[in-house]
Amino acid sequence: MSKNKVREYNAVEVEKKWRKKWAEDKLHEVDIEGTPEEDKFYNLTMFPYPSGSNLHMGHWLNYGGVDTFGRYMRLTGKTVFQPMGFDSFGLPAENYAIKTGVHPEDSISTNVATMKKQISEMGGMWDWSKQVITSSPEYYKWTQWLFLKMLEEGLAYQAESLVNWDPVDQTVLANEQVLADGTAERSGAVVEKKLMKQWYFKITDFAEDLLDFSGTDWPEKTRKMQENWIGKSEGTEIVFDLLSEDSGYTEKTGESLVAFSTRADTLYGATYMVVAPEHPMVDELLADDYREQCEKYIKAALMKNEIERSAEGKEKTGVFTGSYAENPINGKPVPIWVADYVIGSYGTGAIMAVPAHDKRDYEFAKKYKLDIIEVIDGDKGEEEIFTGYGIAKNSGEFDGEISEKVKEGITAKLEAIGKGSAKTTYRLRDWSVSRQRYWGAPIPVVYCDDCGVVPVPVSDLPVELPRDVDYQPKGKAPLATSEEFVNCKCPSCGGNAKRETDTLDTFVCSSWYYLRYPNANDDTQAIDKALAKKWAPIDMYIGGSEHATMHLLYVRFVNMVMQKLGYVDHKEPTLRLFHQGLITKDGAKMSKSKGNVVNPDEYVEKHGSDILKMYLMFMGPFADGGDWSDTGITGVLRFRDKFWKMLLSPEVSELYKEVEKKLHKVIDSITTDMENLQFNTCLSALMEFTNLASKKGLTRDAKEKIVTLISPLAPHMAEEIWMDVLEHEESLFAAGKVWPEANPEMLVDDVVTLGVQVNGKLRGEVELGVDEARESALEKSREVVAGSLEGKDVVKEIYVPGKIINFVVK
RNA sequence: GCUCGGAUGGCGGAAUUGGUAGACGCGCAGGACUUAAAAUCCUGUUCACCUAGUGAGUGUGGGUUCGAUUCCCACUCCGAGUACCA
Numbered sequence A: 001m002s003k004n005k006v007r008e009y010n011a012v013e014v015e016k017k018w019r020k021k022w023a024e025d026k027l028h029e030v031d032i033e034g035t036p037e038e039d040k041f042y043n044l045t046m047f048p049y050p051s052g053s054n055l056h057m058g059h060w061l062n063y064g065g066v067d068t069f070g071r072y073m074r075l076t077g078k079t080v081f082q083p084m085g086f087d088s089f090g091l092p093a094e095n096y097a098i099k100t101g102v103h104p105e106d107s108i109s110t111n112v113a114t115m116k117k118q119i120s121e122m123g124g125m126w127d128w129s130k131q132v133i134t135s136s137p138e139y140y141k142w143t144q145w146l147f148l149k150m151l152e153e154g155l156a157y158q159a160e161s162l163v164n165w166d167p168v169d170q171t172v173l174a175n176e177q178v179l180a181d182g183t184a185e186r187s188g189a190v191v192e193k194k195l196m197k198q199w200y201f202k203i204t205d206f207a208e209d210l211l212d213f214s215g216t217d218w219p220e221k222t223r224k225m226q227e228n229w230i231g232k233s234e235g236t237e238i239v240f241d242l243l244s245e246d247s248g249y250t251e252k253t254g255e256s257l258v259a260f261s262t263r264a265d266t267l268y269g270a271t272y273m274v275v276a277p278e279h280p281m282v283d284e285l286l287a288d289d290y291r292e293q294c295e296k297y298i299k300a301a302l303m304k305n306e307i308e309r310s311a312e313g314k315e316k317t318g319v320f321t322g323s324y325a326e327n328p329i330n331g332k333p334v335p336i337w338v339a340d341y342v343i344g345s346y347g348t349g350a351i352m353a354v355p356a357h358d359k360r361d362y363e364f365a366k367k368y369k370l371d372i373i374e375v376i377d378g379d380k381g382e383e384e385i386f387t388g389y390g391i392a393k394n395s396g397e398f399d400g401e402i403s404e405k406v407k408e409g410i411t412a413k414l415e416a417i418g419k420g421s422a423k424t425t426y427r428l429r430d431w432s433v434s435r436q437r438y439w440g441a442p443i444p445v446v447y448c449d450d451c452g453v454v455p456v457p458v459s460d461l462p463v464e465l466p467r468d469v470d471y472q473p474k475g476k477a478p479l480a481t482s483e484e485f486v487n488c489k490c491p492s493c494g495g496n497a498k499r500e501t502d503t504l505d506t507f508v509c510s511s512w513y514y515l516r517y518p519n520a521n522d523d524t525q526a527i528d529k530a531l532a533k534k535w536a537p538i539d540m541y542i543g544g545s546e547h548a549t550m551h552l553l554y555v556r557f558v559n560m561v562m563q564k565l566g567y568v569d570h571k572e573p574t575l576r577l578f579h580q581g582l583i584t585k586d587g588a589k590m591s592k593s594k595g596n597v598v599n600p601d602e603y604v605e606k607h608g609s610d611i612l613k614m615y616l617m618f619m620g621p622f623a624d625g626g627d628w629s630d631t632g633i634t635g636v637l638r639f640r641d642k643f644w645k646m647l648l649s650p651e652v653s654e655l656y657k658e659v660e661k662k663l664h665k666v667i668d669s670i671t672t673d674m675e676n677l678q679f680n681t682c683l684s685a686l687m688e689f690t691n692l693a694s695k696k697g698l699t700r701d702a703k704e705k706i707v708t709l710i711s712p713l714a715p716h717m718a719e720e721i722w723m724d725v726l727e728h729e730e731s732l733f734a735a736g737k738v739w740p741e742a743n744p745e746m747l748v749d750d751v752v753t754l755g756v757q758v759n760g761k762l763r764g765e766v767e768l769g770v771d772e773a774r775e776s777a778l779e780k781s782r783e784v785v786a787g788s789l790e791g792k793d794v795v796k797e798i799y800v801p802g803k804i805i806n807f808v809v810k
Numbered sequence B: 001g002c003u004c005g006g007a008u009g010g011c012g013g014a015a016u017u018g019g020u021a022g023a024c025g026c027g028c029a030g031g032a033c034u035u036a037a038a039a040u041c042c043u044g045u046u047c048a049c050c051u052a053g054u055g056a057g058u059g060u061g062g063g064u065u066c067g068a069u070u071c072c073c074a075c076u077c078c079g080a081g082u083a084c085c086a
Helices: A011-024 A057-075 A091-100 A104-122 A137-152 A203-211 A220-230 A264-269 A288-303 A359-368 A403-416 A513-519 A529-535 A551-564 A600-607 A609-619 A630-648 A657-675 A679-693 A700-710 A715-725 A774-784
Strands: A040-045 A079-081 A083-086 A127-133 A156-166 A171-173 A192-201 A233-243 A252-261 A272-275 A318-326 A333-339 A350-353 A420-425 A445-448 A452-455 A487-489 A496-499 A538-542 A574-578 A582-585 A625-627 A751-758 A761-769 A794-800 A804-809
Touching: A011 A609, A011 A715, A040 A057, A040 A513, A040 A529, A057 A079, A057 A104, A057 A538, A057 A582, A057 A600, A057 A609, A057 A657, A083 A104, A083 A513, A091 A104, A104 A127, A104 A600, A104 A609, A127 A513, A137 A156, A137 A452, A137 A513, A137 A551, A192 A288, A203 A220, A203 A551, A220 A551, A233 A264, A233 A403, A252 A264, A252 A272, A252 A318, A252 A350, A264 A403, A272 A318, A288 A318, A288 A333, A318 A359, A333 A359, A350 A359, A403 A420, A513 A529, A513 A551, A600 A609, A600 A630, A609 A630, A609 A679, A609 A715, A630 A679, A630 A700, A630 A715, A657 A679, A657 A700, A679 A700, A700 A715, A751 A774, A761 A774, A774 A794, A774 A804
Parallel strands: A040 A079, A040 A538, A083 A127, A272 A333, A538 A574, A582 A625, A751 A804
Antiparallel strands: A156 A171, A156 A192, A233 A252, A233 A318, A233 A420, A272 A350, A318 A333, A445 A452, A445 A496, A487 A496, A751 A761, A794 A804
């Protein structure tokens, strides 16, 4: 029948042949306009940053898994759109340029070319005809358009905020560029904080929408992380009136300090207040005798970032301001402190401290000998203080009531006397999108003396990033050094104006790219409504979990805005989300600086990409990644050869019953595992089948089924078998819905072997029918473990059909 | 610090809703084939011991249950994120 003798499998040659053929046939190019909506499957991976180094094992794991899943969906009959692009703006290219003098445009275009070549050699079904490169004017033109939309919608605004300032390099630093000791990575200078006017996106307007994940299939952990990041808490804003020093703290100054608390029920126990070092009222709180000491403390505190301020083992520090405020519930004066454990951006930046019922306040109060008054009765257990809900005491009229009631009562009372109100706050902050850097999309606004802030009209986009700009750090944004760029005419009045010189955060570029892919080459509009509505939401989005809170929150936010504007129908950008794991080397993240980067190319050259991909998929769960070691690659090679030989052996006319049953069980388990992206167990199942069937022979039908099952994992080999051995006319991946279905009758066994336990310990095995009746099952089991039952009283007999028998004896 | 994960043989890992722990693979040991080796094939392989068996065992200590890798409590270690790396 077959013209093929059993021949050796030459992976490298075979793979090259099929990649060439697939490219010629444009097999992976999707008919974006013509595909019916019910057939579409948008299979997306988070696009890579084109860094200097080659593709690493992490990329391989990531894209290997994406492609395996995509091919599986393809074989179930879906039209799979699997585009690829590059997130090419950003800090690393700029830093590289500063260091080496190579222009980011040049290094990026080299890197993109290299990575594209390497990704192509993996043999994935990437649709390169819809590529996006975020640093290209054709793309960032529309990123600027997105900014203008935000502005139009009132979702972009300017405000001052603190940034890391390097006084030597005269430049803003990313948190990453600030070392743990507070000095700058590059210059070594002690980093300062500087107030700067920045553009923000009002993501906080969408806090409630972002908390609603209905309709999505996301990992529980990612949802939790986002929920905590958004950090909704319902509490009370409480007004503490300031007391004047001159009066001996008996009279009010007329000013007040507002604190946010989720535990208004503990207000009677509030014995002091703490304001964040960056609190806007700090300066007026400083009494003369305390000013010098406080200012020193505040300056030091502002140099640290949030993580350092609350770092491990760090003792809480603070200073007394010399001011007092009145506790509104009992009229008692409380001292006001400044401490860096209070963060300015959360709540109101000021807290009422209840040391008897809050751990941090307790530590602080003990250290500085502040009053500690218990106002709740509760079981402390082994702790020094009680932090839960209990029964109120020392709380005036609220004594004896439960905390929840007290909270409501006190809030109501505060409302009645005008000293507070119920309030919901969120930890989520607005998204700062301004960067004082060169390598980003220029923010498309101009500043006109007469008209103020004027958006650049869409027809004038892109505001092009000039190539010849001095991007060396020197005290102002790189774009500000270019007179040619800065000076322009006001689009509104035609008078002299100056351009905004900040660029956009690269997260803005990546917040909408999935809506651009379907019409990536369309120069007339950012998003094609009809196409976006058809292809969005993303059916499967795969990327690292390091993006759980930022990128994945920004994408959701932007999608919500786009929905509001009618560009998409769905609130959520992606239905299903999956995080691949991390590949490490000797337990550490692979990086050039550590010198532990393993180059995938050498494995591809030696064994072919199918082998490397299968090995990465087999190494462990796709969601876990793992530590790289090539010791196990032998097993995958052996399996591949065995599989190849099995498929090339002569066909048999009928399958052995055992093999047939196994085939259907394998179809069943692989289908489930593919759906769940558990590729390691897909391979285990294929190995088991091969071990069994290679001795017995396969029918043509079985060969077609098993080749289809392996094809998402080893597409080149599968295609070679499909076309060259099984002599099909058309590619397996163009064959439509060919994924096999298991025959349910083949999945059930009539006999099962069950463990027989005595007191929960395995003492024997028994063969039973699947639905063996209780009495006969127990009867047979008793015989098996007769020895262990001898002389004992059986007090209970447990029989769970198909699972277990357990005798409880005394 | 805070938030979220993870920990199973010598190694990578497997185990629907609690039901025979260690599938599959690597490695190792023994055997077949070979003048020999490689490759391939077969057998064995959680550990301990007084080895026809018995006991222990899924990071540690407790708990719930007839039964826990799985559920609960406390802890240890490792990883990710922590808002200007992406």
